[in-house]
Amino acid sequence: MGDILISYLGRGREPQDGRDASGRSGYVTSTYLMPDDTSDTSSVFGWLLWKYLVRVAKDSVRRDTALPTWLILGTSGSMWAGLADAVPGEAWTDELLEWQETLKRKCDAANITQGDLDASEGLLITLLGIPDLRLRLIPDGNSREDQLDILRCFLAELADNDRVTFDITHAYRHLPILGAFTAMLLQWLRNVRIEHIYYGQFGPQGGSVVDVTLCADLARGAEALANLELTGNTEPLGSFFPHQNKDIAKVAGFERLNQMREAADAAKPLRTALQNLAKEGNALQAALAAPLLDALEYRENASLPEHMLAQARRRFRHRDYSGSLMLGTEAVLLHAALAMELIEKASEFDDDTRKEARRHLLKCLEKKHKATFKRFNLLRNAVVHGAAIPWDTMVFNALRDGDNDQLRKMINEGLTLAENIMNKSISLSPP
Numbered sequence: 224m225g226d227i228l229i230s231y232l233g234r235g236r237e238p239q240d241g242r243d244a245s246g247r248s249g250y251v252t253s254t255y256l257m258p259d260d261t262s263d264t265s266s267v268f269g270w271l272l273w274k275y276l277v278r279v280a281k282d283s284v285r286r287d288t289a290l291p292t293w294l295i296l297g298t299s300g301s302m303w304a305g306l307a308d309a310v311p312g313e314a315w316t317d318e319l320l321e322w323q324e325t326l327k328r329k330c331d332a333a334n335i336t337q338g339d340l341d342a343s344e345g346l347l348i349t350l351l352g353i354p355d356l357r358l359r360l361i362p363d364g365n366s367r368e369d370q371l372d373i374l375r376c377f378l379a380e381l382a383d384n385d386r387v388t389f390d391i392t393h394a395y396r397h398l399p400i401l402g403a404f405t406a407m408l409l410q411w412l413r414n415v416r417i418e419h420i421y422y423g424q425f426g427p428q429g430g431s432v433v434d435v436t437l438c439a440d441l442a443r444g445a446e447a448l449a450n451l452e453l454t455g456n457t458e459p460l461g462s463f464f465p466h467q468n469k470d471i472a473k474v475a476g477f478e479r480l481n482q483m484r485e486a487a488d489a490a491k492p493l494r495t496a497l498q499n500l501a502k503e504g505n506a507l508q509a510a511l512a513a514p515l516l517d518a519l520e521y522r523e524n525a526s527l528p529e530h531m532l533a534q535a536r537r538r539f540r541h542r543d544y545s546g547s548l549m550l551g552t553e554a555v556l557l558h559a560a561l562a563m564e565l566i567e568k569a570s571e572f573d574d575d576t577r578k579e580a581r582r583h584l585l586k587c588l589e590k591k592h593k594a595t596f597k598r599f600n601l602l603r604n605a606v607v608h609g610a611a612i613p614w615d616t617m618v619f620n621a622l623r624d625g626d627n628d629q630l631r632k633m634i635n636e637g638l639t640l641a642e643n644i645m646n647k648s649i650s651l652s653p654p
Contacts (some may be wrong), residue, residue, distance in 0.1 A: 226291040226418075230269030230395030230403065234330075235302030235404040236425070247315070247323070250305040255423055255430040266302070268392040268423030268430070269295065270309040273353065276388060291388075294380055296365050296373075296402075302393070303340065310350045322346060335360065362396050373398070377405045380424030383413045391435075392423035407442050417442070437507075446509055455541035457518050463511050467496050469476045475517060478519055483530035483549060487521035494519055496604045527569045528558035532641055539634055544627075546636055548603035554594075555641040556580045562651055592640055599637025602630075 236251035250266035257263060263271045270382060276291050290302075297303060304327035310319060322343065329335050340358035348356045357377055362369035381387070387406055391399035409415035417439035424431045440463075447459035455478075461471035470493045477486035494516060501512035518537075521530060535550035560566050560580040581600070585593055598618055605612045605622055612618045621629040643649045 225289060225382070226276065226280065226388070227381070228269065228273050228388045228390060229294045229296065230267075230272070230390040231392070231398050231402070232269075232295055232297030232301040232303065232305075232379065233393035233395070234266070234300055235266060235393070237303050241392055247308060247312070250302055250308065252308065253423075253430040254426050255432055258432055258434065262286045262429075266308045267307045269293065269305070270351075272388070272390050272421055272423070289497075290354055292357065294357045294359065296359050296361045296398075297335075298333070298375070299335045299360060300330060301335070302330060303335055303343070303358070304330050306347060310347075314350050319346065319350065340515075344592050355560060361398075364393060364401055370401055373401055374405055377402070377409065380410055381406075381413060381415050383415075385413070386418045387415060387417050388418050389420040390423070391420060392425075403438060403442070406439075407446070410446070440507060444507060448511070451514060451518060453541065455518065455537055455543060456517060460511055460515050463508055464497070464500065464515075468494060470496075471515075481531070481534075483534055483550075484527050486534075487525070487530050490519045490521050511606050526558070526561075528561070529645055530552045532638070532645060533556070535641075536638055539631075539638060542627075544630065544634060545606050547638070548599070548606050551634070551638050551641055552600055552603045555644055556584070558641075559584045559651060560646050584651070586653050588649070592649060595636050595640050598633055599640065600639070602633055 252264050252266045253268075254262055254264040255268060255271055257271060257275045259275060261275075261278075263274065265271050273291060273293050280291070295306075295348075304323050305321040307319060326339065326343070329339060334369055337360045339494070340360055344356055344358055348354065351574050357380065359374050359380065361376055364370050364373055389399065389402060389406070391402075403417070403420070406415055406417050410417070417436075419434060419436045420438055422433040422435055424433050444460075446464060448465070450456055450459045456475060457478075458472050458475040461468040461475075464471065470489060474486050474493060476487045477483070477489060497516050497519070498511045500508045501516065502509070504512065522533065525533070531550045531554035535547045535554060538544075539547040540552065556577050557569060557572050557580075559587050560572055560576050561569070563580065563583050565579055565583070584596065589598060598615070601612055601615055601618050601620065604610065605618060611622070617629075617633070624630055640649070644651065
């Protein structure tokens with residue numbers, strides 16, 4: 224795990240008619256006001272950004288960590304010779320001057336090779352004081368094959384848990400887009416995290432630094448929404464609501480443990496705060512609050528079985544069939560046990576009561592409803608225990624239905640039956 228700055232290197236600006244200040248490498252320089260209000264000048268913004276990251280690390284809890292890696296990506300025509308401008312004037316040597324002039328000719332001819340960059344690393348590492356400087360040649364990314372080669376480079380250079388800062392200043396505009404989407408993939412492959420995205424906005428009278436890290440936050444928001452849609456898990460959205468993050472995690476934790484009454488109680492004040500943020504929060508919070516509120520909706524004054532059944536229906540929507548079947552069957556049996564006064568409160572519900580509630584329930588249901596409940600309960604046992612049920616053709620076929628149509632139909636029928644029992648559309652009085 225480490226901090227890594229990824230810079231793209233473009234072709235650079237050449238001075239025009241002596242109007243532009245240039246560095247010793249011959250490329251135009253600009254003075255940038257950095258995020259910590261210090262000013263610094265260079266033709267290569269990434270060098271200024273690397274020094275800024277070092278200052279930030281020294282002032283933070285990570286001050287004892289290693290210096291950030293600087294990974295520079297560029298094509299055969301990029302301004303590699305411009306890296307010489309990062310070397311202080313007093314450190315210039317004949318060797319550096321010869322290197323800079325040779326590389327400048329190759330840059331102008333778009334003839335830089337990876338071998339040239341490998342040979343340059345040792346010289347620059349010593350002069351710049353960057354222990355881990357990596358110069359990598361990439362194609363221009365105009366074709367899909369070239370883009371896949373750039374992906375291969377990211378896969379080779381980024382390790383598990385790396386923290387990435389992007390410098391998108393000197394690049395073909397499509398390369399930062401490709402890099403950002405690649406980093407999004409690596410967030411899941413290797414837990415790589417995008418910390419910041421910076422753009423050094425050139426200006427002859429002074430450059431400014433634009434922080435576009437919102438792009439990374441938008442990508443995380445999309446991932447959190449995808450997680451919610453696919454699994455029903457609200458917890459990844461919590462990071463966008465710092466003051467409510469712990470409470471969102473608490474509700475999600477109760478839901479994972481099927482403690483639905485506790486989840487409902489914890490969700491109530493949380494929903495009030497989120498409703499306010501949906502109106503008054505920033506644009507990203509307002510956008511994410513709406514689906515989060517839907518996911519945290521619990522019916523007012525509902526019983527525990529009703530909360531359990533609502534959660535079973537929600538898990539069914541998210542294709543969590545095991546959770547849906549477990550909560551659905553438990554909800555209807557607990558409801559039956561309470562309605563038939565087999566127990567006084569939910570905490571008394573045990574295996575014996577469950578069996579008794581099932582017997583009473585089957586006595587009360589008419590034939591078609593009885594068959595639906597039996598299949599629902601049988602399917603629950605099969606899914607939870609991973610067992611085949613060869614003696615029931617419908618359940619057996621549903622478990623082997625590749626597109627899950629039969630399975631979903633059977634679960635939906637069971638949940639609908641449970642809902643009708645709880646809303647008293649179906650009586651629990653024996654015929």
